Amino acid sequence: MKPKVLVYSKVDPKVLDFVKQTCEVVYFEGLEEETFPTFLHELKDAHGILGAGLKVDDDLLKNAPQLKVVSNISVGYENLHLPAISARGVMATNTPGVLNDTVADLIMGLMLSTARRLPELDQFVKTGQWDSNLGEQYFGLDIHQKVLGIIGMGGIGSAVAKRAHHGFDMEILYHNRSRKPDAEEKYAASYCTMEELLQNSDFVLLMTPLTPETEKLMGEKEFSLMKKSAIFINSSRGKTVDEEALIQALQTGEIYGAGLDVFVNEPVEVDNPLLSMKNVVTLPHIGSATYETRYKMAMSAATNLVAGLKGETPTNLLNKPVNI
Numbered sequence: 001m002k003p004k005v006l007v008y009s010k011v012d013p014k015v016l017d018f019v020k021q022t023c024e025v026v027y028f029e030g031l032e033e034e035t036f037p038t039f040l041h042e043l044k045d046a047h048g049i050l051g052a053g054l055k056v057d058d059d060l061l062k063n064a065p066q067l068k069v070v071s072n073i074s075v076g077y078e079n080l081h082l083p084a085i086s087a088r089g090v091m092a093t094n095t096p097g098v099l100n101d102t103v104a105d106l107i108m109g110l111m112l113s114t115a116r117r118l119p120e121l122d123q124f125v126k127t128g129q130w131d132s133n134l135g136e137q138y139f140g141l142d143i144h145q146k147v148l149g150i151i152g153m154g155g156i157g158s159a160v161a162k163r164a165h166h167g168f169d170m171e172i173l174y175h176n177r178s179r180k181p182d183a184e185e186k187y188a189a190s191y192c193t194m195e196e197l198l199q200n201s202d203f204v205l206l207m208t209p210l211t212p213e214t215e216k217l218m219g220e221k222e223f224s225l226m227k228k229s230a231i232f233i234n235s236s237r238g239k240t241v242d243e244e245a246l247i248q249a250l251q252t253g254e255i256y257g258a259g260l261d262v263f264v265n266e267p268v269e270v271d272n273p274l275l276s277m278k279n280v281v282t283l284p285h286i287g288s289a290t291y292e293t294r295y296k297m298a299m300s301a302a303t304n305l306v307a308g309l310k311g312e313t314p315t316n317l318l319n320k321p322v323n324i
């Protein structure tokens, strides 16, 4: 008998076909309030789940006694309670690597958009405010030859360092839990403390996972250490930042601007002050959102899932289940 798998996010039909070769699939295309009870019902005899963002903790696992694999279609996995998953002998996987270049491309775009005020100036042109006396109202900041500080020099951080160093001639500083000799050699990246990084960078990129240690890693004190001309970029998770402190730093001119792909609440509330600031560029959490990369992520997650259900060790196993 084929193992039963619940796919709870929309994926390319080729990915579904791949999973169907070895599994019986129940497809949800996304979980809504109306479909969640059916999902819970189907979970009772499911062996695997595949999708993005579902909170998997002991409460959910109680409904899934047959479960063997939880496969996340994302690299971030703060939605997975690994101790509870491991205690029930279930494997958990994510999709690192395949999205690094796509997210790094977007981050360069965010840096350029914020420094050169691209969305604001696009509106100038489209609303007939283009004044032929090209004056300071169109000026922004250079990014080439500036200092980029990367907090979290992992897969994505390194892909940004590559672009910034080789493409934009930027100097790279980084802060991380462990030293990264590869980045130091290839991108001339200098390791430093958080404080040194914040004081000396023209652009500060936050790129750590969301963990108890990184929650509100950037707060009032950290923003106050940044240069007044500096730009803050967040493409990690909204909760790695104290959003109130960021708003305050932008309102008081403590920093020049911010480029944000992630927010504490997503979708962000329309009355969030960040949305009405000219010096803030906002995106709806789209770091990895290209056709090519979303396909690769879903296929990587499907491959992890199928491997786990066959009794093999998935390439991107995150935990050590008690019975393995």
Ligand SMILES: NC(=O)C1=CN([C@@H]2O[C@H](COP(=O)(O)OP(=O)(O)OC[C@H]3O[C@@H](n4cnc5c(N)ncnc54)[C@H](OP(=O)(O)O)[C@@H]3O)[C@@H](O)[C@H]2O)C=CC1
Binding pocket: 075, 076, 077, 096, 097, 099, 103, 151, 152, 153, 154, 155, 156, 157, 175, 176, 177, 178, 207, 208, 209, 210, 211, 213, 214, 235, 236, 237, 261, 262, 285, 286, 287, 288
């Ligand atoms: N906006 C978007 O669409 C996307 C957002 N993301 C987010 O980006 C995060 C990073 O992804 P990725 O680069 O693939 O992950 P990696 O695990 O490759 O890199 C994360 C880096 O952060 C470092 N780190 C972890 N904790 C701390 C800490 N307390 N202080 C300093 N550094 C720390 C790690 O250090 P060490 O090497 O020592 O472990 C590691 O080098 C994801 O977890 C996700 O939340 C990812 C994809 C898309």
Ligand SMILES: O=CC(=O)O
Binding pocket: 073, 074, 075, 076, 077, 099, 287, 288
């Ligand atoms: O935010 C996206 C991810 O892959 O993590």
